Amino acid sequence: MAYQKRTKDELAKRVAQDIHDGAYVNLGIGQPTAVANHIPAGREVILQSENGILGMGPAPAAGEEDYDLINAGKQPVSLLPGGAYFHHADSFAMMRGGHLDICVLGAFQVSAKGDLANWSTGEPGAIPAVGGAMDLAIGAKQTWVMMDLLTKKGESKIVERCTYPLTGVACVKRIYTDLCTLECTPQGLKLIDKVEGLSHAELEKLINLPIAA
Amino acid sequence: MINKIAASIAEALANVKDGSTVLIGGFGTSGIPGELIDGLIAQGAKDLTVVNNNAGNADYGLAALLKAGRVRKIICSFPRQVDSWVFDELYRSGKLELELVPQGNLAERMRAAGAGIGAFFCPTAAGTELAKGKETREIDGRQYVLEYPIHGDVALIKAEAGDRWGNLVYRKAARNFGPVMAAAAKYTVATVFELRELGELDPEAVVTPGIYVSKLVKIPRVATQAGGFKKEVA
Numbered sequence: 001m002a003y004q005k006r007t008k009d010e011l012a013k014r015v016a017q018d019i020h021d022g023a024y025v026n027l028g029i030g031q032p033t034a035v036a037n038h039i040p041a042g043r044e045v046i047l048q049s050e051n052g053i054l055g056m057g058p059a060p061a062a063g064e065e066d067y068d069l070i071n072a073g074k075q076p077v078s079l080l081p082g083g084a085y086f087h088h089a090d091s092f093a094m095m096r097g098g099h100l101d102i103c104v105l106g107a108f109q110v111s112a113k114g115d116l117a118n119w120s121t122g123e124p125g126a127i128p129a130v131g132g133a134m135d136l137a138i139g140a141k142q143t144w145v146m147m148d149l150l151t152k153k154g155e156s157k158i159v160e161r162c163t164y165p166l167t168g169v170a171c172v173k174r175i176y177t178d179l180c181t182l183e184c185t186p187q188g189l190k191l192i193d194k195v196e197g198l199s200h201a202e203l204e205k206l207i208n209l210p211i212a213a
Numbered sequence: 214m215i216n217k218i219a220a221s222i223a224e225a226l227a228n229v230k231d232g233s234t235v236l237i238g239g240f241g242t243s244g245i246p247g248e249l250i251d252g253l254i255a256q257g258a259k260d261l262t263v264v265n266n267n268a269g270n271a272d273y274g275l276a277a278l279l280k281a282g283r284v285r286k287i288i289c290s291f292p293r294q295v296d297s298w299v300f301d302e303l304y305r306s307g308k309l310e311l312e313l314v315p316q317g318n319l320a321e322r323m324r325a326a327g328a329g330i331g332a333f334f335c336p337t338a339a340g341t342e343l344a345k346g347k348e349t350r351e352i353d354g355r356q357y358v359l360e361y362p363i364h365g366d367v368a369l370i371k372a373e374a375g376d377r378w379g380n381l382v383y384r385k386a387a388r389n390f391g392p393v394m395a396a397a398a399k400y401t402v403a404t405v406f407e408l409r410e411l412g413e414l415d416p417e418a419v420v421t422p423g424i425y426v427s428k429l430v431k432i433p434r435v436a437t438q439a440g441g442f443k444k445e446v447a
């Protein structure tokens with residue numbers, strides 16, 4: 001039976017569905033940012049930005065940008081009523097101290113046991129940059145990854161062991177992909193859901209790892 | 214009488230020595246003390262170690278300091294940006310040493326310096342390349358990495374308003390590293406857009422108490438420029 005991949009919007013919506021009312025959340029740069037647009041109506045979710053914002057709101061209208069009020073990607077944002085500013089050491093203490101409920105990050109690779117590789121491809125000659133990735137990966141109560149399951153070459157980004165340099169060890173709790181949602185456990189992968197028409201056996205074949213039902 | 218207000222940036226920076234570690238506030242372009250960096254370029258101190266979250270944007274500010282060849286080493290978390298070409302070239306040609314530090318460790322190492330902490334165990338980067346060669350310890354079932362403070366000889370920061378005792382308030386997310394760096398350096402210079410009389414800043418809202426500030430310089434207000442990201446083409 002044929003199956004359809006989740007579009008980027010559908011994936012963002014799928015992640016947003018699992019964010020509970022009242023959650024404090026950090027959304028990583030790139031794809032995770034889109035999750036903010038899909039928080040179900042009636043849920044109040046407070047977004048944190050690593051540079052010292054709680055209660056971060058959407059991008060301002062054209063012409064209203066204030067470059068003293070930017071997100072982790074250095075793009076202009078807004079502050080919701082009730083929002084607050086704080087300095088960098090407080091911001092990362094907030095992360096590391098386990099005060100954020102959920103952090104959603106992109107990834108190059110995730111291992112079945114939840115090791116995360118998302119900061120460097122280890123390419124020789126590349127300029128290294130880590131930013132807040134390593135602090136975020138290990139800080140929140142739950143770290144979720146949001147990514148396409150397969151690389152452009154068709155290789156699974158969920159692996160037995162990461163070959164790219166690690167960002168954090170056994171820190172990912174859930175992986176949301178365009179084909180499935182999985183939980184990382186000390187015993188390996190566990191299925192949460194998958195797109196319609198994709199069989200369990202097909203999914204295991206794509207990932208090349210056993211997935212507990 | 215205490216009067217930390219300097220008449221000019223040149224006066225405030227006159228004693229910066231060659232070989233200093235200079236903490237420079239800012240995240241991307243927000244909170245970057247551009248006027249003080251220009252002042253440091255004019256002052257001429259060289260062989261500097263600079264601590265900043267990034268490594269300069271385009272050809273101005275920190276990028277201009279790097280380009281002037283005054284910096285031996287940069288300690289930062291995210292040097293690579295779409296407009297970090299000055300850093301990229303110097304790093305690739307081996308003219309600039311880089312110590313890459315996870316952003317939270319960068320902040321906490323300076324916080325530790327300002328707070329008199331000798332070292333601390335932090336879970337960030339445990340089990341990764343950035344913990345290589347560092348002491349690690351299992352505490353309560355979790356791996357931690359030993360991190361040492363980063364002390365500054367000088368901190369250059371940008372605030373919104375201040376008074377002659379050095380009390381500071383900031384503007385929005387431009388606060389970022391300012392309060393942490395002010396405490397971590399022996400000599401802290403802040404620019405402000407507004408000077409207030411003692412007592413005019415709400416004591417409940419002072420972010421950096423004056424004890425951490427050595428000099429303030431009033432500068433004309435200039436809106437922060439965009440930088441560090443790729444503008445989407447409509």
